[in-house]
Amino acid sequence: MQAEPKTSLVGTEYEVEVGPVAHGGHCIARTAEGQVLFVRHTLPGERVVARVTEGEEGARFLRADAVQILEASKDRVEAPCPYAGPGRCGGCDWQHAKPGAQRRLKGEVIAEQLQRLAGLTPEEAGWDGTVMPAEGDKLPAGEVPQWRTRVQYAVTPEGRAGLRRHRSHEVEPVEHCMIAAEGVSELGIEERDWTGMESVEAIAASGSQDRQVILTPKPGARLPIVELDKPVSVMRVGEKDGGVHRVHGRPFVRERADDRTYRVGSGGFWQVHPKAADTLMKAVMQGLLPRKGDTALDLYCGVGLFAGALADRVGEKGAVLGIESGKRAVEDARHNLASFDRVRVEQGKVEAVLPRTGITDVDLIVLDPPRAGAGKKTVAHLTTLGARRIAYVACDPAALARDIAYFKDGGYKVRTLRAFDLFPMTHHVECVAILEPADKGR
Numbered sequence: 001m002q003a004e005p006k007t008s009l010v011g012t013e014y015e016v017e018v019g020p021v022a023h024g025g026h027c028i029a030r031t032a033e034g035q036v037l038f039v040r041h042t043l044p045g046e047r048v049v050a051r052v053t054e055g056e057e058g059a060r061f062l063r064a065d066a067v068q069i070l071e072a073s074k075d076r077v078e079a080p081c082p083y084a085g086p087g088r089c090g091g092c093d094w095q096h097a098k099p100g101a102q103r104r105l106k107g108e109v110i111a112e113q114l115q116r117l118a119g120l121t122p123e124e125a126g127w128d129g130t131v132m133p134a135e136g137d138k139l140p141a142g143e144v145p146q147w148r149t150r151v152q153y154a155v156t157p158e159g160r161a162g163l164r165r166h167r168s169h170e171v172e173p174v175e176h177c178m179i180a181a182e183g184v185s186e187l188g189i190e191e192r193d194w195t196g197m198e199s200v201e202a203i204a205a206s207g208s209q210d211r212q213v214i215l216t217p218k219p220g221a222r223l224p225i226v227e228l229d230k231p232v233s234v235m236r237v238g239e240k241d242g243g244v245h246r247v248h249g250r251p252f253v254r255e256r257a258d259d260r261t262y263r264v265g266s267g268g269f270w271q272v273h274p275k276a277a278d279t280l281m282k283a284v285m286q287g288l289l290p291r292k293g294d295t296a297l298d299l300y301c302g303v304g305l306f307a308g309a310l311a312d313r314v315g316e317k318g319a320v321l322g323i324e325s326g327k328r329a330v331e332d333a334r335h336n337l338a339s340f341d342r343v344r345v346e347q348g349k350v351e352a353v354l355p356r357t358g359i360t361d362v363d364l365i366v367l368d369p370p371r372a373g374a375g376k377k378t379v380a381h382l383t384t385l386g387a388r389r390i391a392y393v394a395c396d397p398a399a400l401a402r403d404i405a406y407f408k409d410g411g412y413k414v415r416t417l418r419a420f421d422l423f424p425m426t427h428h429v430e431c432v433a434i435l436e437p438a439d440k441g442r
């Protein structure tokens, strides 16, 4: 017998009191019947009319947008971006919140994840509860930091560049993205016709004048001649192999951190906020306190940001091993770290490569995994290596909290935690946790 289709509630409106913030850029509310709503475009304590955007009767939760604000929070501001709002651009979650309130909301999310998934209060995690803005991001009211050095534009059927709507393939055409770095805006991507393209990624390095666009053509489409307002190198994503191929110019951009230049090939990872690489590198080094002669691991090392900083500090008698799955990122890391004799970079997944290395003890570990985190097996392995300190760089506080719980099982505790707002206007936040053996006093 076929199950009865459930009745969609999309479009239904509820007047609700808005409760606390939840991970993902929304707040929690309940309908009169007790059904949970994840409401965007609102703030804790507000009374709003929430219109359902996803979900059906009896679902565990519904998603909704606040379409009318009946009682506004004192943290609310008029969104500075004309493309923000219900049904519009999905790039920013907190355009309608004061900058200080955005950081408070991110702090509340971190605290909630730590408590729920790792059983830790902020004090137990050695965290003062604050989320620090990046240097230079505290701006007069109404001004928005222009921090996005990499912007992935989608293209409308008419060939206009835009940004995707929230949880949708639809494109919101934009004439100017407020959070895009000046180097991206200067290219004039939004003014060009991109007919035939699926997407156009713009990269403006912050450590050099390098500019690059990566085109993803629709199947069978011809590449346009790219004439932008500034010189750029051009890459394309291959229709068959999905790889990034050079059309003209350098196949990489040059970034700077810790007074070192890093080559970052197309498709390779580099932090998006211009201050992020240095901010995180400093937080990691201040937490680890490397000594001459130390041995260290840089896991999920990308093009070698932390391995380079560690190599400088552990000196000629020390050694650093980086592990990274991306082939091109490994080539870049080897190039970037070629001046160090005692730095090695292995290609492959950490979970496969680390056991194969046969390493049984190290002094220090940095891990900077993707959003899913490192996971139980990898964390369990790391806790057997006897590291004096471990720095965990996390772009997702939920994955961080889950992995901290695994570290706890393996005899490690969090010594300090710091949080940085490296993604203003969005719900994203970056944390650096420093762990050490639990039997060591604070």
Ligand SMILES: C[S@@+](CC[C@H](N)C(=O)[O-])C[C@H]1O[C@@H](n2cnc3c(N)ncnc32)[C@H](O)[C@@H]1O
Pocket: 269, 270, 271, 299, 300, 301, 302, 303, 304, 305, 306, 323, 324, 325, 326, 329, 348, 349, 350, 351, 368, 369, 370, 395
């Ligand atoms: C958040 S980035 C960090 C890169 C680098 N630490 C930095 O700050 O520039 C995560 C990196 O992990 C790599 N990666 C993802 N899954 C991996 C895995 N299972 N094993 C090794 N590397 C992985 C990605 O290619 C990416 O370069």
